[in-house]
Amino acid sequence: MSRLGSLGEWDESRVKIRANKKGSRPRTKDRPRHEDSVTGRIVTVDRGRYRAIVAEDTPEERLVIAARAKELRRQPIVPGDLVQLVGDTSGAKDTLARLVRIDERASFLRRSADDTDPVERPVVANADQLVIVVAAANPEPRTGFIDRALVAAFDAGITPVLCITKCDLKDPTELIEAYSAIDITVLATRTLDSGGDAAPHSPEANEPRGSADVEESAVEAVRRACNGKVSVLLGHSGVGKSTLVNALTGADRATGGVNAVTGRGRHTSSSALMLRVPDADPGTWIIDTPGVRSFGLAHVEPDNVVAAFEDLAPAVADCERGCTHSPTAPGCALDAWVAEGHAGPTGPARLASLRRLIQAETDEHQREKHLGHHPAPEPDLPKGTP
Ligand SMILES: Nc1nc2c(ncn2[C@@H]2O[C@H](COP(=O)(O)OP(=O)(O)OP(=O)(O)O)[C@@H](O)[C@H]2O)c(=O)[nH]1
Numbered sequence: 001m002s003r004l005g006s007l008g009e010w011d012e013s014r015v016k017i018r019a020n021k022k023g024s025r026p027r028t029k030d031r032p033r034h035e036d037s038v039t040g041r042i043v044t045v046d047r048g049r050y051r052a053i054v055a056e057d058t059p060e061e062r063l064v065i066a067a068r069a070k071e072l073r074r075q076p077i078v079p080g081d082l083v084q085l086v087g088d089t090s091g092a093k094d095t096l097a098r099l100v101r102i103d104e105r106a107s108f109l110r111r112s113a114d115d116t117d118p119v120e121r122p123v124v125a126n127a128d129q130l131v132i133v134v135a136a137a138n139p140e141p142r143t144g145f146i147d148r149a150l151v152a153a154f155d156a157g158i159t160p161v162l163c164i165t166k167c168d169l170k171d172p173t174e175l176i177e178a179y180s181a182i183d184i185t186v187l188a189t190r191t192l193d194s195g196g197d198a199a200p201h202s203p204e205a206n207e208p209r210g211s212a213d214v215e216e217s218a219v220e221a222v223r224r225a226c227n228g229k230v231s232v233l234l235g236h237s238g239v240g241k242s243t244l245v246n247a248l249t250g251a252d253r254a255t256g257g258v259n260a261v262t263g264r265g266r267h268t269s270s271s272a273l274m275l276r277v278p279d280a281d282p283g284t285w286i287i288d289t290p291g292v293r294s295f296g297l298a299h300v301e302p303d304n305v306v307a308a309f310e311d312l313a314p315a316v317a318d319c320e321r322g323c324t325h326s327p328t329a330p331g332c333a334l335d336a337w338v339a340e341g342h343a344g345p346t347g348p349a350r351l352a353s354l355r356r357l358i359q360a361e362t363d364e365h366q367r368e369k370h371l372g373h374h375p376a377p378e379p380d381l382p383k384g385t386p
């Protein structure tokens with residue numbers, strides 16, 4: 001698949017993840033043999049400690065805490081990563097396993113510089129879909145944010161889903177129409193009359209976060225859309241993400257209870273974390289991204305975004321090398337392709353949508369040029385950790 005294929009074409013000057021680059025596996029003699037390793041799925045990362053679920057969905061399922069081997073020191077390891085663990089993988093109290101390998105990733109969501117944080121950060125690995133959560137109102141939906149999240153999803157090889165909350169406050173039709181030219185699943189949720197915030201949310205109200213009841217049929221629709229998949233939820237503060245996550249997972253953030261599977265109560269960093277969805281098929285996970293409020297796109301390649309539009313993508317073969325596919329790009333073949341009818345009757349609307357996304361991305365490039373590039377630091381390893 002072309003989108004996943006793009007994973008093999010990272011600009012290595014920016015992202016140094018060689019061991020996972022397709023077709024460049026380390027030679028056997030360089031690679032430690034760990035025949036007795038077990039596979040784990042990383043659920044949280046916190047100051048050099050990796051919590052992984054081992055033997056998922058079997059009677060032996062357990063949470064194993066691991067430290068990474070020296071040779072992986074320079075590699076980002078993020079929630080969703082499938083890893084190989086050796087040593088004490090019993091998961092017994094006070095044991096520490098060793099994380100010796102990161103399995104090849106099916107997708108990799110990253111964000112890069114924004115105005116306040118000029119650093120490229122990996123967010124999650126192996127996600128199937130990115131659920132972009134916006135409120136129909138309060139706060140007002142920002143299409144710029146949605147567009148940028150769409151670009152990030154397409155670039156990462158992840159299917160985007162748009163989830164519009166607070167539909168009890170405003171009819172979402174207009175917002176949905178703005179995205180009708182893009183093939184994207186749209187979910188609409190609302191809370192019951194008894195809960196929610198018709199008035200702006202005030203922290204002084206002493207109301208636990210995410211405690212309102214989401215209409216059950218809406219929760220069911222979201223649950224169905226997420227069933228059997230790994231879904232990353234992304235949204236600005238106040239849109240009702242916690243409310244939705246709680247409705248889906250039963251996780252009780254408000255009371256500070258510790259979720260047995262993720263150790264959530266002890267989780268202190270702002271990195272993403274994975275949560276189980278009860279009563280769903282095996283392999284159903286929700287990834288909450290509490291610290292991710294913005295989505296820098298400086299690392300995105302325009303071709304990856306075009307690749308997500310299957311009816312438009314073939315045109316790119318006739319573009320000039322390095323074409324940005326923006327409306328002003330000299331010799332961009334997309335216009336002729338659509339004018340000649342190759343993309344069908346919806347072609348012009350889809351090209352307009354694509355161009356809007358590319359614009360969100362090129363703006364970022366301009367800004368990055370201005371800021372200069374800063375390579376990612378070690379994401380979570382404190383100084384002095386072996
Ligand atoms: N009217 C209405 N209010 C909602 C809905 N969903 C959530 N809310 C309310 O919106 C406010 C914010 O919800 P949260 O779930 O805390 O929002 P969040 O996106 O997690 O925001 P942070 O907690 O800041 O990260 C709360 O007062 C919720 O009760 C909804 O569908 N309709």
Ligand SMILES: [Zn+2]
Pocket residue numbers: 316319320323324325326329331332333334
């Ligand atoms: Zn072009």
